Amino acid sequence: MKKYTDYFSRKIAQGNSFFDRDEQRRALIVELSSSGSVWLSGERRVGKTSVAVQVCRELSLNAEQYGFTTLAWSKCDISSCATMEAAKRKILQAVADVASDIAGRDQKAVEGIRQFFARFDPEFAIGGKDIAKLTLKLRTSHSMDNPLRDALTALDALARDKGSQAVLIIDEFQTLSEIKADEGEKIEWEIRSALQDSSRVAMVFAGSKKRMMSDAFVNKNRALYGQCRRVKIGNLPESDCTRQLKKVATECGFEYDEGALERISEISKGHPRDFSHLSLQTFELAVFQAKKPKHITEHTVNAAWEAYIRDMVFDEVNALLKEKLNNNKRAEVATLQAIAHTRVAKIRSSWYSMK
Ligand SMILES: Nc1ncnc2c1ncn2[C@@H]1O[C@H](COP(=O)(O)OP(=O)(O)O)[C@@H](O)[C@H]1O
Ligand SMILES: [Mg+2]
Numbered sequence: 001m002k003k004y005t006d007y008f009s010r011k012i013a014q015g016n017s018f019f020d021r022d023e024q025r026r027a028l029i030v031e032l033s034s035s036g037s038v039w040l041s042g043e044r045r046v047g048k049t050s051v052a053v054q055v056c057r058e059l060s061l062n063a064e065q066y067g068f069t070t071l072a073w074s075k076c077d078i079s080s081c082a083t084m085e086a087a088k089r090k091i092l093q094a095v096a097d098v099a100s101d102i103a104g105r106d107q108k109a110v111e112g113i114r115q116f117f118a119r120f121d122p123e124f125a126i127g128g129k130d131i132a133k134l135t136l137k138l139r140t141s142h143s144m145d146n147p148l149r150d151a152l153t154a155l156d157a158l159a160r161d162k163g164s165q166a167v168l169i170i171d172e173f174q175t176l177s178e179i180k181a182d183e184g185e186k187i188e189w190e191i192r193s194a195l196q197d198s199s200r201v202a203m204v205f206a207g208s209k210k211r212m213m214s215d216a217f218v219n220k221n222r223a224l225y226g227q228c229r230r231v232k233i234g235n236l237p238e239s240d241c242t243r244q245l246k247k248v249a250t251e252c253g254f255e256y257d258e259g260a261l262e263r264i265s266e267i268s269k270g271h272p273r274d275f276s277h278l279s280l281q282t283f284e285l286a287v288f289q290a291k292k293p294k295h296i297t298e299h300t301v302n303a304a305w306e307a308y309i310r311d312m313v314f315d316e317v318n319a320l321l322k323e324k325l326n327n328n329k330r331a332e333v334a335t336l337q338a339i340a341h342t343r344v345a346k347i348r349s350s351w352y353s354m355k
């Protein structure tokens with residue numbers, strides 16, 4: 001018998017817990033397998049990261065079907081980066097991960113990326129699968145004008161050489177504008193100039209800050225304008241949610257009153273986070289209810305919703321606090337940097353002024 005916890009997830013949805021999104025998956029597959037890049041738009045917790053990861057997994061499992069020897073991908077979430085340097089480092093590390101993956105056991109390729117990444121002060125270690133794993137300590141020296149562009153261009157050359165395809169997911173992409181708008185735009189120009197000429201590197205930009213994200217892609221003066229196909233992620237159709245619930249109930253040995261499972265789809269309105277959390281809570285309550293265990297009634301669903309709402313308010317407040325904290329950290333760093341760059345005109349001390 002299968003477990004209901006395999007089908008609903010509080011983390012990103014993958015494998016059994018992922019369903020639907022045929023249209024968006026098709027768009028992503030078409031773009032990424034032809035080195036096109038994508039801008040994934042949608043509210044918080046609507047399923048952007050899940051669909052991006054799901055598609056990359058599918059593509060890498062069936063790389064040959066798309067004409068590649070391998071497809072390597074990596075996801076980096078830059079939302080916790082307080083400085084531009086940290087964000088750059090995180091993206092470059094993702095580039096290095098994909099490069100290591102593509103190089104695999106090919107000593108010549110490994111040597112090639114070792115040479116390229118030598119400027120970033122890398123460390124090589126042999127990973128579990130006998131694959132060279134490159135970790136960057138990364139000190140971008142000031143002599144490097146466009147480290148990100150150069151790294152992406154090098155990745156493209158490596159991928160072409162090996163007949164592979166590289167995909168990079170940059171999650172919470174608007175963080176670049178949040179840290180510092182003008183420096184963020186400089187990075188976007190670097191990415192643009194690499195993407196324009198690349199034939200084996202594709203990128204997915206995801207982010208939930210609507211205004212900042214659309215400005216980065218729709219504003220004609222911005223670097224990534226016209227460079228990416230937009231794929232919108234919205235709620236899941238309620239009827240598909242109900243179908244999924246019925247499938248899970250049957251496979252996991254649950255019974256249900258007529259209309260009870262429909263109630264889950266109806267209350268959650270097909271919002272992926274609400275749907276998956278409410279489903280988890282409902283199935284859990286049903287397992288432990290005294291009267292008729294593993295039988296879902298409307299009452300079970302309503303009780304689960306009440307419990308979920310209580311948890312969710314807590315989680316959301318926590319998430320928002322964390323976001324605010326990151327913003328504060330950024331402001332703090334900016335102030336310290338400003339102080340560090342201020343030249344002292346006159347030295348004064350209380351002792352001096354008393355004289
Ligand atoms: N296609 C899907 N099928 C089932 N559950 C999903 C799907 N997409 C997202 N979810 C669920 O929704 C929640 C939010 O997904 P996530 O990918 O983190 O959203 P985002 O990246 O937009 O914030 C997670 O709990 C995840 O399990
Ligand atoms: Mg996400």
